[in-house]
Amino acid sequence: MAAVPTSQLSVSNSSLAQFNDWLPQVMSRFNALPEIQAQSARRQQAQLSIQAADRAVYNPELGMNYQNATDDTYTLDISQTIDWGDKRGVATRKALLESEILLSDITLERSQMLAERLQALANQGQAKKALQFQQQQFKRAKAQLSIARQRVEVGDISAVELQLMELEVASNAADYALAEQASIAADGAVLGLFGEVELPFADFLNALSIQSSKIEVSPELPALKSAYQQVLVARVAVKQAKAETAADPTISLSAEREGNENKVGVGVSIPLQFRNNYSEVIAVANEGITIAEQTYLAKERVLLQQQKQFSLSLPRLTKRYQDWSELVLTSGSEAAKNLAQLWQTGDINTSDYLQSQRQMSNSYLAGLDLESALYENWLTWMGTSGQLEFYLNRQLSQTARSTIK
Template sequence: MAASATTPSLRDAIHSLWDSNPEVQAARADLEAASARARAAAQPLYNPSVAFEAENADVNRRTAGISLSLDVSGKRKARTEQGLAELTASQASYDLLRRDVAARWLKAWSAATLAEQQRELGQRRVALMQRFDTLAAQRLKIGDISSPERDLAALALGEAQIQLATLQANEASARAALLALIGETPTQPVALEQSLPPASVAITPLPLDRRPELLQARAMQASAEASIQVAQRARRPDPTVSLTGGQVRAGPMNDRVIGISVSIPLPILNTGRAEIDAARAQADAATAGVRARQWTTRASLQESQARYDALRDAANAFGQGRAAAFGDRVALLEKLWRAGEIGTSDYLVQLKQSVDTALSALELQSQVWQAWFDYLSAAGRLTDWVDGRTEEPGNE
């Protein structure tokens, strides 16, 4: 896998995951709800009221009236700004969740792939031990090895079978983690590249304030600050203007009447100051949350980059050394044992070391890929990497 692009099959798999994952679907529904609330907040606050009155007495009265409260304090504007801020926060939360779900899937996918390779290596070890056990039985018959050495071969086969069961259990666990994200076993699993991911310098982290965590925190801060304006506007009373017209009949007299009235509530019993204080406290908390998120995001990037560089350097050094030549070493050991140049115990010790080293190499490769996905997430470039957008942030 190169830094410049992902494979089409991997990209398609992640986009399919985003379409089908229940967590993403729930976040998408929340985003649609936030969009609807933003549209609702932009609507006028007050609807007109219509009233009809009729009275039969000494004076017969027939009137109709219409009244409307006027938003003279700017409540609609404040609510609109808060709705848009909440929509921005919801969009940031949605993007962040998509990134986290993709990261979890990538880590589960790579873990399952490498667990499969470890299980295959465990099966190969069992096959080697079975072959060795058969050869040891034959050599015991002709007196080339002793009975204790023959028992060593049988014990080594039993140990290999036990370790294979452990590897099979690990593979099942890794596949279960993947199944929990996609809901079904993939019919055509995406293959993991054998080469290591690129060096961390191949991906330029996004500026701190453009990373998803900070976008979400700042959007929540903007929403909290907008709520202050909403609370301040809410405590200012709005007048209600009423217009009434009709007829009044008293005996032979029939007069037309028209009237206008203005009413305004008095904020005496509830001044609304407590709501403003609460909104300011929430805004202060959101501002502190932005600072805290800046610190944790910066520290996370440094930690994930250092861990990834260390693991990648170790895996690269292992791949270039003699320890990586597993097949050649196994063949050489059997040749030396057949020739009698090494004893049975030495052969088993060295073969076990070779297999354990090969398994450790696969584990190291898995850790490298896990660290790579963590680094991409911390750098704010995971979704860019998935979609093949790996240019410099300023040039995108």
């Protein structure tokens, strides 16, 4: 077995996550994406909605009338309906809440999009590691096959053992080809999400911890904030239903000239809600509160289950990965070197040598699977809960402060 590429693993176990090497460039590229730019337009749209709601509900009405008779009559009147039910105030409060919901949704969307893109970059990095490893394995197998042919010529090993070595080379060639395809697919995923393939990225496994996430599930968590605000909107919707169905009075002022006589009039009109008091409309709005509350509780229950799964699985994955990396880093390369020497000197037969090679190869690839599982577990939770962007921005702030120092 070729030497385990420990240089790749040591990056994962560095004492500090090297966010400053790649995170600023990735975040800059992320913020330049068209779908992120569209979010800015949605924010502006929400602000305009608030301004639109905070406008007068009723405009004054101007009326003019002329009547041709023995004494011509000219009438001019102006009327204004008063927002007695506070339609404007309720609409403004609702627009503000809906704007907050939009901002919460955008925060959650951004975290989920970042999680998807960082997962793609992590997968790309893992695929490159696997490709490099399989390339080394293929080169090692071909070199050992050359040695095996020399040993057959001198009668050191049998022709059957040579055939086993040839089969090993063929197997490594297939693994190498599959690793190439996996790497190409990982590059394609990054290209689809970022619009380019080559982006800076370094392992940050050391930063994947429970402490980087808020353990408590509360309405302030981005994943729940929108649903909680929907409850507040539903309550405001009841007030809005009452305001919309309120009997708003209309005051009018008129001036009339009939022949040589001038007249001035004042009038007040109030809708009489005898035939329809709109109680059903208000009842429908009240039911909306129940629906919103139950929707929130359902989302909270799902998020609590996801949080519990995360808090249980991540520490165990981290412990297993640490155990694996200690064994691989301390003994993997030396064992591979010694194994090759033992086979070349004839101290172990070809069958045992190949079996040991596969065991060490599987051990390294299992470590890559553990790394991938760690990334997926952490990024999935941080994206689902909506905390990822806040965490990354905090890393950027720390990077900026360390740069200034």
